[in-house]
Amino acid sequence: MTLSTRDLILQHAAQCFAAAGLAATMGEIAQAAGVSRRTLYNHFPTREAVLAALVERQSLAFLAGLRAAVAMAGDFPAFLLDCCCHVIRESPRAPLALMHVGNSAGQAATLLHFRSPPIIEAWLGFFQGPYVEGLRLGQIAPDITLPDLLAWFGRVVTSYLQVPPEALPSETLLGAEEAAAVRTQIDRFFIRALRPA
Template identity: 30%
Template sequence: MRADAARNRDRLLSAASEVFAERGLDAPLEEIARRATVSIGTLYNHFPTRESLCDAIFPARMAVLDAAAQSALADPDAWSGFASFTEALFALHAEDRGLNDALAQRVPLSPTLLEACHRCFGYVEQLIDRARSAGSLRHDFAVSDFAALIWAMSQVIRETTAVAPQAWRRTLGFFLDGVRADAAHPVPEPPLTPAQLAAVLTGPRR
Protein backbone atom coordinates (compact mmCIF):
# COMPACT_ATOMS: atom_id res chain seq x y z
CA MET A 1 0.00 0.00 0.00
CA ARG A 2 1.32 3.43 -0.92
CA ALA A 3 2.17 5.81 1.91
CA ASP A 4 -0.65 8.22 1.05
CA ALA A 5 -3.18 5.37 0.85
CA ALA A 6 -2.00 4.05 4.20
CA ARG A 7 -2.43 7.51 5.73
CA ASN A 8 -5.95 7.77 4.32
CA ARG A 9 -6.82 4.38 5.74
CA ASP A 10 -5.50 5.33 9.17
CA ARG A 11 -7.48 8.59 9.09
CA LEU A 12 -10.61 6.71 8.12
CA LEU A 13 -10.19 4.21 10.96
CA SER A 14 -9.63 7.00 13.45
CA ALA A 15 -12.62 8.97 12.20
CA ALA A 16 -14.85 5.91 12.12
CA SER A 17 -13.91 5.06 15.71
CA GLU A 18 -14.91 8.55 16.81
CA VAL A 19 -18.12 8.78 14.79
CA PHE A 20 -19.39 5.31 15.65
CA ALA A 21 -18.63 5.92 19.34
CA GLU A 22 -20.56 9.19 19.25
CA ARG A 23 -23.48 8.27 16.98
CA GLY A 24 -23.69 4.49 16.78
CA LEU A 25 -23.14 1.96 14.01
CA ASP A 26 -25.78 3.49 11.75
CA ALA A 27 -23.93 6.83 11.62
CA PRO A 28 -23.61 8.29 8.08
CA LEU A 29 -20.49 7.14 6.29
CA GLU A 30 -20.32 10.59 4.71
CA GLU A 31 -19.63 12.02 8.16
CA ILE A 32 -16.74 9.60 8.61
CA ALA A 33 -15.26 10.60 5.25
CA ARG A 34 -15.69 14.29 6.09
CA ARG A 35 -13.98 13.94 9.45
CA ALA A 36 -11.15 11.98 7.85
CA THR A 37 -10.84 14.75 5.22
CA VAL A 38 -11.18 12.28 2.34
CA SER A 39 -13.85 11.74 -0.30
CA ILE A 40 -16.62 9.20 0.15
CA GLY A 41 -15.11 7.42 -2.85
CA THR A 42 -11.84 7.01 -0.97
CA LEU A 43 -13.74 5.54 1.96
CA TYR A 44 -15.40 2.96 -0.29
CA ASN A 45 -12.07 2.16 -1.97
CA HIS A 46 -10.70 1.09 1.42
CA PHE A 47 -13.91 -0.25 2.96
CA PRO A 48 -16.48 -1.33 0.36
CA THR A 49 -19.19 -1.93 2.98
CA ARG A 50 -20.15 -0.60 6.39
CA GLU A 51 -19.52 -4.09 7.76
CA SER A 52 -15.93 -4.12 6.51
CA LEU A 53 -15.29 -0.80 8.25
CA CYS A 54 -16.78 -2.10 11.50
CA ASP A 55 -14.73 -5.28 11.24
CA ALA A 56 -11.56 -3.20 10.98
CA ILE A 57 -12.37 -1.30 14.16
CA PHE A 58 -14.05 -3.58 16.64
CA PRO A 59 -11.63 -6.51 17.15
CA ALA A 60 -9.39 -4.27 19.25
CA ARG A 61 -12.34 -3.08 21.31
CA MET A 62 -13.63 -6.59 21.81
CA ALA A 63 -10.14 -7.58 22.96
CA VAL A 64 -10.66 -5.25 25.93
CA LEU A 65 -13.79 -7.20 26.78
CA ASP A 66 -11.94 -10.49 26.39
CA ALA A 67 -9.31 -9.28 28.87
CA ALA A 68 -12.01 -8.22 31.35
CA ALA A 69 -13.62 -11.65 31.11
CA GLN A 70 -10.34 -13.47 31.66
CA SER A 71 -9.62 -11.30 34.71
CA ALA A 72 -13.11 -11.96 36.08
CA LEU A 73 -12.76 -15.72 35.58
CA ALA A 74 -9.43 -15.65 37.43
CA ASP A 75 -10.99 -13.90 40.45
CA PRO A 76 -11.15 -16.43 43.31
CA ASP A 77 -14.41 -14.84 44.46
CA ALA A 78 -17.04 -15.99 41.96
CA TRP A 79 -19.51 -13.23 42.83
CA SER A 80 -16.84 -10.55 42.56
CA GLY A 81 -15.84 -11.92 39.15
CA PHE A 82 -19.42 -11.91 37.88
CA ALA A 83 -20.13 -8.41 39.20
CA SER A 84 -16.85 -6.90 38.00
CA PHE A 85 -17.29 -8.25 34.47
CA THR A 86 -20.87 -7.00 34.35
CA GLU A 87 -19.76 -3.54 35.40
CA ALA A 88 -16.85 -3.54 32.93
CA LEU A 89 -19.19 -4.59 30.12
CA PHE A 90 -21.57 -1.71 30.69
CA ALA A 91 -18.75 0.77 31.22
CA LEU A 92 -17.70 -0.09 27.65
CA HIS A 93 -21.31 0.33 26.52
CA ALA A 94 -21.38 3.79 28.09
CA GLU A 95 -18.10 4.87 26.51
CA ASP A 96 -18.92 3.78 22.97
CA ARG A 97 -22.35 3.96 21.37
CA GLY A 98 -21.16 1.80 18.49
CA LEU A 99 -20.11 -0.95 20.86
CA ASN A 100 -23.46 -0.50 22.61
CA ASP A 101 -25.20 -1.12 19.27
CA ALA A 102 -23.02 -4.15 18.53
CA LEU A 103 -23.41 -5.90 21.88
CA ALA A 104 -27.14 -5.18 22.05
CA GLN A 105 -27.38 -6.26 18.38
CA ARG A 106 -29.45 -3.19 17.62
CA VAL A 107 -28.30 -3.23 13.99
CA PRO A 108 -27.42 -6.13 11.65
CA LEU A 109 -23.93 -7.39 12.38
CA SER A 110 -21.26 -8.97 10.22
CA PRO A 111 -20.21 -12.59 10.88
CA THR A 112 -17.05 -11.27 12.58
CA LEU A 113 -18.97 -9.15 15.06
CA LEU A 114 -21.56 -11.87 15.62
CA GLU A 115 -18.77 -14.28 16.51
CA ALA A 116 -17.37 -11.75 18.98
CA CYS A 117 -20.79 -11.33 20.59
CA HIS A 118 -21.21 -15.09 20.88
CA ARG A 119 -17.78 -15.30 22.49
CA CYS A 120 -18.91 -12.70 25.02
CA PHE A 121 -21.93 -14.84 25.90
CA GLY A 122 -19.60 -17.81 26.34
CA TYR A 123 -17.74 -15.87 29.02
CA VAL A 124 -21.02 -14.87 30.62
CA GLU A 125 -22.12 -18.50 30.80
CA GLN A 126 -18.90 -19.46 32.57
CA LEU A 127 -19.20 -16.59 35.04
CA ILE A 128 -22.83 -17.46 35.77
CA ASP A 129 -22.00 -21.13 36.32
CA ARG A 130 -19.19 -20.22 38.74
CA ALA A 131 -21.33 -17.82 40.75
CA ARG A 132 -24.30 -20.21 40.94
CA SER A 133 -22.03 -23.08 41.98
CA ALA A 134 -20.55 -20.89 44.70
CA GLY A 135 -24.04 -20.14 46.00
CA SER A 136 -23.71 -16.39 45.51
CA LEU A 137 -25.91 -16.00 42.40
CA ARG A 138 -29.55 -17.09 42.46
CA HIS A 139 -29.88 -20.60 41.07
CA ASP A 140 -32.52 -19.73 38.45
CA PHE A 141 -30.54 -16.95 36.76
CA ALA A 142 -29.71 -17.93 33.16
CA VAL A 143 -27.64 -16.66 30.26
CA SER A 144 -30.83 -15.48 28.56
CA ASP A 145 -31.55 -13.32 31.62
CA PHE A 146 -28.15 -11.68 31.15
CA ALA A 147 -29.02 -11.10 27.48
CA ALA A 148 -32.20 -9.33 28.59
CA LEU A 149 -30.11 -7.22 30.95
CA ILE A 150 -27.89 -6.15 28.04
CA TRP A 151 -30.92 -5.08 26.01
CA ALA A 152 -32.34 -3.14 28.94
CA MET A 153 -29.12 -1.53 30.11
CA SER A 154 -28.10 -0.52 26.60
CA GLN A 155 -31.31 1.51 26.40
CA VAL A 156 -30.80 3.02 29.86
CA ILE A 157 -27.34 4.14 28.76
CA ARG A 158 -28.62 5.60 25.49
CA GLU A 159 -31.38 7.56 27.24
CA THR A 160 -29.31 8.99 30.12
CA THR A 161 -25.73 9.38 28.93
CA ALA A 162 -26.15 12.94 27.62
CA VAL A 163 -27.46 14.29 30.92
CA ALA A 164 -26.15 11.85 33.55
CA PRO A 165 -23.29 9.72 32.16
CA GLN A 166 -23.03 7.57 35.30
CA ALA A 167 -26.76 7.03 35.92
CA TRP A 168 -26.56 3.51 34.52
CA ARG A 169 -24.47 2.48 37.54
CA ARG A 170 -27.47 3.03 39.83
CA THR A 171 -29.66 0.80 37.67
CA LEU A 172 -26.95 -1.84 37.57
CA GLY A 173 -26.56 -1.66 41.35
CA PHE A 174 -30.25 -2.47 41.83
CA PHE A 175 -29.95 -5.33 39.37
CA LEU A 176 -26.90 -6.88 41.05
CA ASP A 177 -28.56 -6.74 44.46
CA GLY A 178 -31.62 -8.40 42.96
CA VAL A 179 -29.80 -11.47 41.59
CA ARG A 180 -27.86 -12.32 44.74
CA ALA A 181 -28.79 -15.75 46.03
CA ASP A 182 -29.52 -14.45 49.51
CA ALA A 183 -32.11 -11.99 48.14
CA ALA A 184 -33.84 -14.37 45.73
CA HIS A 185 -37.61 -14.75 45.47
CA PRO A 186 -39.35 -17.13 43.05
CA VAL A 187 -39.90 -15.78 39.53
CA PRO A 188 -43.08 -17.03 37.81
CA GLU A 189 -41.79 -16.98 34.23
CA PRO A 190 -39.04 -19.39 33.12
CA PRO A 191 -35.98 -18.12 31.24
CA LEU A 192 -35.81 -18.20 27.47
CA THR A 193 -34.71 -21.58 26.18
CA PRO A 194 -31.44 -21.76 24.23
CA ALA A 195 -33.48 -22.05 21.02
CA GLN A 196 -35.58 -19.01 21.89
CA LEU A 197 -32.49 -16.98 22.75
CA ALA A 198 -30.79 -18.00 19.50
CA ALA A 199 -33.91 -16.96 17.58
CA VAL A 200 -33.85 -13.53 19.23
CA LEU A 201 -30.13 -13.03 18.66
CA THR A 202 -30.19 -14.05 15.01
CA GLY A 203 -33.57 -12.67 14.02
CA PRO A 204 -34.25 -9.34 12.32
CA ARG A 205 -33.72 -6.29 14.52
CA ARG A 206 -36.32 -3.52 14.74
Protein backbone atom coordinates in the same frame (compact mmCIF):
# COMPACT_ATOMS: atom_id res chain seq x y z
CA MET B 1 3.49 2.20 14.32
CA THR B 2 1.78 2.95 11.02
CA LEU B 3 -1.92 2.20 10.78
CA SER B 4 -3.20 -0.02 8.00
CA THR B 5 -5.62 1.60 5.57
CA ARG B 6 -8.50 -0.35 7.16
CA ASP B 7 -7.49 0.81 10.65
CA LEU B 8 -7.15 4.40 9.44
CA ILE B 9 -10.63 4.27 7.90
CA LEU B 10 -12.15 2.86 11.09
CA GLN B 11 -10.39 5.43 13.27
CA HIS B 12 -11.80 8.32 11.24
CA ALA B 13 -15.18 6.64 10.76
CA ALA B 14 -15.59 6.56 14.55
CA GLN B 15 -15.13 10.33 14.63
CA CYS B 16 -17.57 10.85 11.76
CA PHE B 17 -20.26 8.65 13.32
CA ALA B 18 -19.79 10.25 16.73
CA ALA B 19 -20.18 13.71 15.20
CA ALA B 20 -22.92 13.14 12.62
CA GLY B 21 -24.62 9.91 13.61
CA LEU B 22 -25.92 7.87 10.69
CA ALA B 23 -25.93 11.03 8.57
CA ALA B 24 -22.18 10.50 8.12
CA THR B 25 -21.62 9.63 4.47
CA MET B 26 -19.09 7.37 2.82
CA GLY B 27 -17.67 10.48 1.15
CA GLU B 28 -17.16 12.18 4.52
CA ILE B 29 -15.55 9.05 5.95
CA ALA B 30 -13.20 8.77 2.96
CA GLN B 31 -12.29 12.46 3.19
CA ALA B 32 -11.66 12.28 6.95
CA ALA B 33 -9.47 9.20 6.51
CA GLY B 34 -7.59 10.79 3.60
CA VAL B 35 -8.44 7.97 1.19
CA SER B 36 -10.34 7.86 -2.07
CA ARG B 37 -13.93 6.67 -2.18
CA ARG B 38 -12.74 3.74 -4.28
CA THR B 39 -10.27 2.73 -1.54
CA LEU B 40 -12.99 3.02 1.07
CA TYR B 41 -15.36 0.84 -0.99
CA ASN B 42 -12.58 -1.71 -1.54
CA HIS B 43 -12.48 -2.20 2.25
CA PHE B 44 -16.17 -1.66 3.08
CA PRO B 45 -19.05 -2.05 0.60
CA THR B 46 -21.49 0.11 2.62
CA ARG B 47 -21.65 2.60 5.44
CA GLU B 48 -23.40 -0.09 7.51
CA ALA B 49 -20.40 -2.39 6.94
CA VAL B 50 -18.09 0.35 8.24
CA LEU B 51 -20.25 0.77 11.33
CA ALA B 52 -20.46 -3.01 11.89
CA ALA B 53 -16.67 -3.39 11.68
CA LEU B 54 -16.22 -0.43 14.01
CA VAL B 55 -18.69 -1.78 16.55
CA GLU B 56 -17.06 -5.22 16.50
CA ARG B 57 -13.57 -3.81 16.94
CA GLN B 58 -14.53 -1.46 19.76
CA SER B 59 -16.70 -4.03 21.53
CA LEU B 60 -13.95 -6.63 21.52
CA ALA B 61 -11.43 -4.06 22.77
CA PHE B 62 -13.85 -3.07 25.53
CA LEU B 63 -14.28 -6.72 26.50
CA ALA B 64 -10.48 -7.11 26.68
CA GLY B 65 -10.41 -4.16 29.09
CA LEU B 66 -13.16 -5.73 31.18
CA ARG B 67 -11.25 -9.02 31.30
CA ALA B 68 -8.18 -7.17 32.59
CA ALA B 69 -10.10 -5.06 35.11
CA VAL B 70 -12.53 -7.51 36.72
CA ALA B 71 -11.27 -10.77 38.17
CA MET B 72 -13.45 -13.73 39.09
CA ALA B 73 -13.42 -13.89 42.90
CA GLY B 74 -15.09 -17.22 43.60
CA ASP B 75 -18.72 -16.10 43.55
CA PHE B 76 -20.25 -15.90 40.09
CA PRO B 77 -23.16 -13.56 40.94
CA ALA B 78 -20.73 -11.16 42.65
CA PHE B 79 -18.47 -11.35 39.58
CA LEU B 80 -21.42 -10.58 37.32
CA LEU B 81 -22.34 -7.61 39.50
CA ASP B 82 -18.76 -6.29 39.27
CA CYS B 83 -18.92 -6.70 35.48
CA CYS B 84 -22.24 -4.83 35.23
CA CYS B 85 -20.89 -1.94 37.29
CA HIS B 86 -17.67 -1.81 35.26
CA VAL B 87 -19.56 -1.68 31.96
CA ILE B 88 -21.89 1.06 33.19
CA ARG B 89 -18.99 3.09 34.60
CA GLU B 90 -16.57 2.70 31.69
CA SER B 91 -18.85 2.62 28.63
CA PRO B 92 -19.39 6.39 28.41
CA ARG B 93 -15.61 6.77 28.00
CA ALA B 94 -15.55 4.42 24.99
CA PRO B 95 -15.45 6.01 21.54
CA LEU B 96 -18.73 4.70 20.07
CA ALA B 97 -20.00 1.13 20.41
CA LEU B 98 -23.15 0.97 22.52
CA MET B 99 -22.18 3.90 24.67
CA HIS B 100 -23.59 6.92 22.86
CA VAL B 101 -27.11 5.60 22.51
CA GLY B 102 -28.49 9.12 22.17
CA ASN B 103 -27.51 9.55 18.53
CA SER B 104 -28.57 7.45 15.57
CA ALA B 105 -25.15 5.83 15.14
CA GLY B 106 -25.12 4.84 18.81
CA GLN B 107 -28.57 3.28 18.49
CA ALA B 108 -27.55 1.39 15.36
CA ALA B 109 -24.31 0.35 17.06
CA THR B 110 -26.29 -1.02 20.00
CA LEU B 111 -28.37 -3.19 17.69
CA LEU B 112 -25.26 -4.37 15.86
CA HIS B 113 -23.61 -5.19 19.18
CA PHE B 114 -26.47 -7.43 20.27
CA ARG B 115 -26.77 -9.14 16.87
CA SER B 116 -23.11 -9.70 15.99
CA PRO B 117 -22.13 -13.39 16.20
CA PRO B 118 -18.42 -12.61 16.87
CA ILE B 119 -19.34 -10.21 19.70
CA ILE B 120 -21.89 -12.60 21.21
CA GLU B 121 -19.40 -15.46 20.98
CA ALA B 122 -16.68 -13.38 22.66
CA TRP B 123 -18.95 -12.38 25.56
CA LEU B 124 -20.22 -15.95 25.97
CA GLY B 125 -16.59 -17.09 26.04
CA PHE B 126 -15.75 -14.48 28.67
CA PHE B 127 -18.51 -15.67 31.01
CA GLN B 128 -18.39 -19.41 30.17
CA GLY B 129 -15.80 -20.58 32.72
CA PRO B 130 -17.09 -18.55 35.66
CA TYR B 131 -20.69 -19.48 34.76
CA VAL B 132 -19.94 -23.22 34.68
CA GLU B 133 -18.09 -22.94 38.00
CA GLY B 134 -20.99 -20.98 39.49
CA LEU B 135 -23.40 -23.72 38.41
CA ARG B 136 -21.12 -26.41 39.83
CA LEU B 137 -20.97 -24.62 43.18
CA GLY B 138 -24.72 -24.04 43.27
CA GLN B 139 -24.34 -20.24 43.14
CA ILE B 140 -26.91 -19.78 40.37
CA ALA B 141 -30.21 -21.45 39.61
CA PRO B 142 -29.65 -24.40 37.25
CA ASP B 143 -32.41 -23.34 34.85
CA ILE B 144 -30.60 -20.08 33.95
CA THR B 145 -28.79 -20.58 30.67
CA LEU B 146 -25.70 -18.60 29.76
CA PRO B 147 -27.27 -17.07 26.60
CA ASP B 148 -30.30 -15.91 28.61
CA LEU B 149 -28.03 -14.55 31.31
CA LEU B 150 -25.96 -12.66 28.73
CA ALA B 151 -29.12 -11.21 27.16
CA TRP B 152 -30.28 -9.89 30.54
CA PHE B 153 -26.81 -8.58 31.34
CA GLY B 154 -26.96 -6.59 28.08
CA ARG B 155 -30.45 -5.29 28.79
CA VAL B 156 -29.57 -4.18 32.31
CA VAL B 157 -26.39 -2.31 31.41
CA THR B 158 -27.91 -0.78 28.28
CA SER B 159 -30.83 0.57 30.30
CA TYR B 160 -28.39 2.41 32.57
CA LEU B 161 -26.50 3.73 29.55
CA GLN B 162 -29.67 5.00 27.87
CA VAL B 163 -31.00 6.75 30.96
CA PRO B 164 -28.24 7.30 33.50
CA PRO B 165 -29.34 7.55 37.15
CA GLU B 166 -28.50 11.25 37.35
CA ALA B 167 -31.04 11.94 34.58
CA LEU B 168 -33.93 10.55 36.62
CA PRO B 169 -36.09 12.95 38.65
CA SER B 170 -35.47 11.13 41.93
CA GLU B 171 -32.84 12.05 44.48
CA THR B 172 -29.60 13.46 43.13
CA LEU B 173 -26.68 11.14 43.58
CA LEU B 174 -23.13 12.01 42.68
CA GLY B 175 -19.88 10.11 42.41
CA ALA B 176 -19.41 7.27 44.88
CA GLU B 177 -22.97 7.58 46.21
CA GLU B 178 -24.39 7.20 42.71
CA ALA B 179 -22.14 4.22 41.96
CA ALA B 180 -23.20 2.58 45.21
CA ALA B 181 -26.88 3.16 44.41
CA VAL B 182 -26.50 1.62 40.95
CA ARG B 183 -24.68 -1.36 42.44
CA THR B 184 -27.43 -1.84 45.05
CA GLN B 185 -30.19 -1.65 42.42
CA ILE B 186 -28.53 -4.16 40.11
CA ASP B 187 -27.81 -6.51 42.99
CA ARG B 188 -31.36 -6.33 44.33
CA PHE B 189 -33.31 -6.58 41.06
CA PHE B 190 -30.99 -8.69 38.86
CA ILE B 191 -28.19 -10.49 40.65
CA ARG B 192 -30.21 -11.87 43.56
CA ALA B 193 -32.69 -13.35 41.09
CA LEU B 194 -29.91 -15.57 39.74
CA ARG B 195 -29.26 -17.35 42.99
CA PRO B 196 -31.11 -20.59 43.73
CA ALA B 197 -34.34 -20.15 45.69
